[in-house]
Amino acid sequence: MTNQAPTASPLAGDPRFSGLLDAAHALQPKTVALRRQLHQHPEQGLELPLTQAAVLSALEGLDLRVHTGQKVGSVIGVLEGARPGPTVLLRGDMDALPLQEDTGLAFASQTEGTMHACGHDTHVAMLASAARLLAERRDQLAGTVVFMFQPGEEGHYGAKFMLDEGLLDVADRPVDKALALHITSKETSGVLRSRPGPIMASANSFTIRITGKGGHASNPSDAVDPVVAAAAMVGALQTVVTRRISVFEPTVLTIARISAGTTSNIIPETAELEGTLRTLSEASRATMLAEIPRVCAQIAAAHGCTTTFEVDAGYPVTVNDDEVADRVHDIARATLGSMHVNPMTNPLMGAEDWSYVLQRVPGAMAFLGACPPGVDPDEAAPNHSNRVHFDESALPHGVSTYAAFALDMLR
Known part of the structure; x- marks a missing residue:
């Protein structure tokens, strides 16, 4: 302080x-x-x-x-x-x-x-x-x-x-x-x-659901793995903050929960990311809420998956x-x-x-x-x-x- x-x-x-x-x-x-x-x-x-x-x-x-x-x-x-x-x-x-x-x-x-x-x-x-x-x-x-x-x-x-x-x-x-x-x-x-x-930030919680094709973990080529796509999204979303938002506009994007699968030898059909977005301007907030689903959809497509994006209204x-x-x-x-x-x-x-x-x-x-x-x-x-x-x-x-x-x- x-x-x-x-x-x-x-x-x-x-x-x-x-x-x-x-x-x-x-x-x-x-x-x-x-x-x-x-x-x-x-x-x-x-x-x-x-x-x-x-x-x-x-x-x-x-x-x-x-x-x-x-x-x-x-x-x-x-x-x-x-x-x-x-x-x-x-x-x-x-x-x-x-x-x-x-x-x-x-x-x-x-x-x-x-x-x-x-x-x-x-x-x-x-x-x-x-x-x-x-x-x-x-x-x-x-x-x-x-x-x-x-x-x-x-x-x-x-x-x-x-x-x-x-x-x-x-x-x-x-x-x-x-x-x-x-x-x-x-x-x-x-x-x-x-x-x-x-004096305080806006807050939005969001959930990204990635859907692929389940299968045996020993044969990933016969499945479409949503976990790999989800992992790629986590890093890519941090790059969105640093490359789309001005360094003078504080923005925090945290993926706080990753959920997928039931055991070690099954590739699951779905994976889920949940996180929070905090900004100090409504312009940065609007930019990020547009970029998060766009980037995730493109990464999912590159891995043969699809996505849905849900966001709460959040405080301004x-x-x-x-x-x-x-x-x-x-x-x-x-x-x-x-x-x-x-x-x-x-x-x-x-x-x-x-x-x-x-x-x-x-x-x-x-x-x-x-x-x-x-x-x-x-x-x-x-x-x-x-x-x-x-x-x-x-x-x-x-x-x-x-x-x-x-x-x-x-x-």
């Missing part, structure tokens, strides 16, 4: 941010209690009844209009400021992963095969406490805050479902700016990081608005202190369905470090690991950043 010298914020001393971090620390018992409740009872996918109920309970008593999803287990809270003005959207995703937890935490998952291994439990808890902070400061808001508690981020297109159900229309005015925070164990606890432009590139991303850094410097802001040099090749929101609204995603105490961030178990653990002392930094963003945009 790249560390940059601290930069002073032009918002330093702004009274709107005074005391926000202290107020977030005062809410830490509530934040931690909600986080641990969710961590012990994780749920996957688009329907999260226990999680939804916990969020509704956390928002109870606040001066919010609350909506729940029609087709998905979402929650939307709407806070009207004391005066009319723009609309700001803040997101926390809620779903967990299909993983057996092995952290040894006292509040580890009690649900077999399901774990909050990407920190979405922390996102929900931080956003709920930010809603409380902002409800207490309603008289400082000229506009509306929309709190988006989203299911189904982990490959289930939850953000897209919420957009289709009218997420951007719940306030009297269209959403003007948006922010999502994402926790990470691979950064120093309490440090916020973002960048202008692409997550692209931060330049001005909003820079403003998030300034807000965080003013709220957390310059030592807790470290702008990202490079994007990540992971993917996010927050990308769908950023296609419609100028906004940003930022990462919040939560490396456990005494652990080198480079050695920490990463997000999506069965052993990942997040430092809860970072949570007030996320709570206050969410609140400060809304106060700044609705000043």
Whole structure:
């Protein structure tokens, strides 16, 4: 990771941010209690009844209009400021992963095969406490805050479902700016990081099925071997990346699964390749999605085989608005202190369905470090690991950043 010298914020001393971090620390018992409740009872996918109920309970008593999803287990809270003005959207995703937890935490998952291994439990808890902070400061808001508690981020297109159900229309005015925070164990606890432009990649999964002619392994000339064709495709697809995509357009193509055959003395009739494609531009994505089936079909033909190609729709590139991303850094410097802001040099090749929101609204995603105490961030178990653990002392930094963003945009 790249560390940059601290930069002073032009918002330093702004009274709107005074005391926000202290107020977030005062809410830490509530934040931690909600986080641990969710961590012990994780749920996957688009329907999260226990999680939804916990969020509704956390928002109870606040001066919010609350909506729940029609087709998905979402929650939307709407806070009207004391005066009319723009609309700001803040997101926390809620779903967990299909993983057996092995952290040894006292509040580890009690649900077999399901774990909050990407920190979405922390996102929900931080956003709920930010809603409380902002409800207490309603008289400082000229506009509306929309709190988006989203299911189904982990490959289930939850953000897209919420957009289709009218997420951007719940306030009297269209959403003007948006922010999502994402926790990470691979950064120093309490440090916020973002960048202008692409911050996360697009993602497509694909399957290539090669069909030949089965036969005895001792007599390959009497068969048409799809395994040989599949092996040739693996190397050729890497050449497509280096020869069809500019070196200045990061692209990752990984064949992660090869499947063929049943035993050592049979040439199978079919073979299958499964992989993922990650890009940081829609142009590179389109080029690769056209080239992969073309190259594989030609290689198959050269080996006397045929192919089929299937691809999922996949999440788009997550692209931060330049001005909003820079403003998030300034807000965080003013709220957390310059030592807790470290702008990202490079994007990540992971993917996010927050990308769908950023296609419609100028906004940003930022990462919040939560490396456990005494652990080198480079050695920490990463997000999506069965052993990942997040430092809860970072949570007030996320709570206050969410609140400060809304106060700044609705000043």
